[in-house]
Amino acid sequence: MSLLRSLADRDRVFDFLVPAASPVDVRHGPILYLEDVTVSFDGFKAIDGLDLTIDDGELRCIIGPNGAGKTTMMDIITGKTRPDTGKVWFGSRHDLLAMNEPEIASLGIGRKFQKPTVFEALSVFENLELAMAADKRILPTLMACLTGEVRDRIDEVLATIGLAGLRHRPAGILSHGQKQWLEIGMLLMQRPRLLLVDEPVAGMTEQEMERTAELLTGLAGAGKQSVVVVEHDMGFVRSIARQVTVLHQGSVLAEGSMDRISHDPKVIEVYLGAEEAA
Numbered sequence: 001m002s003l004l005r006s007l008a009d010r011d012r013v014f015d016f017l018v019p020a021a022s023p024v025d026v027r028h029g030p031i032l033y034l035e036d037v038t039v040s041f042d043g044f045k046a047i048d049g050l051d052l053t054i055d056d057g058e059l060r061c062i063i064g065p066n067g068a069g070k071t072t073m074m075d076i077i078t079g080k081t082r083p084d085t086g087k088v089w090f091g092s093r094h095d096l097l098a099m100n101e102p103e104i105a106s107l108g109i110g111r112k113f114q115k116p117t118v119f120e121a122l123s124v125f126e127n128l129e130l131a132m133a134a135d136k137r138i139l140p141t142l143m144a145c146l147t148g149e150v151r152d153r154i155d156e157v158l159a160t161i162g163l164a165g166l167r168h169r170p171a172g173i174l175s176h177g178q179k180q181w182l183e184i185g186m187l188l189m190q191r192p193r194l195l196l197v198d199e200p201v202a203g204m205t206e207q208e209m210e211r212t213a214e215l216l217t218g219l220a221g222a223g224k225q226s227v228v229v230v231e232h233d234m235g236f237v238r239s240i241a242r243q244v245t246v247l248h249q250g251s252v253l254a255e256g257s258m259d260r261i262s263h264d265p266k267v268i269e270v271y272l273g274a275e276e277a278a
């Protein structure tokens, strides 16, 4: 019972809890499109005329000072926060502003929050099994015999996240970094098209950071999913970024390669100067 209760309590929306949706259409455009999005909290504009385009298969880093609106932007994409104005589209078929949080998750938008929330008493394998998208209801998922297809998918994900050797160990014994990879693996079980990842390397060792860089670049490189990473660690951003978007006061201050961004006087003034001084 406690397992079912913890499932219901979690921030994350599991794909198997909601009906399947029609696939994203990226034949003629980006996978994610935000136009002139604005949201106010008690008169304060946390997001102010935000435009953002993410191409299919892209790995994008979002940086910006505290309070720039990064988390609010993720909340808008996943349906947690409803903007006052603007457009938010997933491919050319799905208007995300017309959908609720579980519906958006079922489209294949997975979100990884900063803190890992794996089920510590379950094994690594069982955590992945639980996250499997094959069955849409909880109880049959927990009780069903594993099909070969599910086992294959779990093996594939275990190899991707580098935890194959720990498959039968309880998730509770994993290091912080390994828990983060397991949670990314749980999202991958649902075969997402877009992964939103919030500060993945906070609290990680250098080695874990390197492994996480390989994991995220590999996911986007394989072309099966697009990845949006919000991160403060500039060394990590430098190691993975192709395109970087800098948010400031709820809108885009600058966008481009890491090299271009790090020489932009506006970015240095509001963000990089402060980061390097810290």
Ligand SMILES: Nc1ncnc2c1ncn2[C@@H]1O[C@H](COP(=O)(O)OP(=O)(O)OP(=O)(O)O)[C@@H](O)[C@H]1O
Binding pocket: 041, 042, 046, 064, 065, 066, 067, 068, 069, 070, 071, 072, 073
């Ligand atoms: N529910 C809310 N009610 C009131 N104000 C909010 C709410 N959520 C966010 N804000 C405000 O909106 C602004 C943007 O916050 P947000 O958390 O999106 O920034 P951030 O870029 O993610 O910051 P950080 O890097 O510190 O996580 C902040 O000034 C914050 O205080």
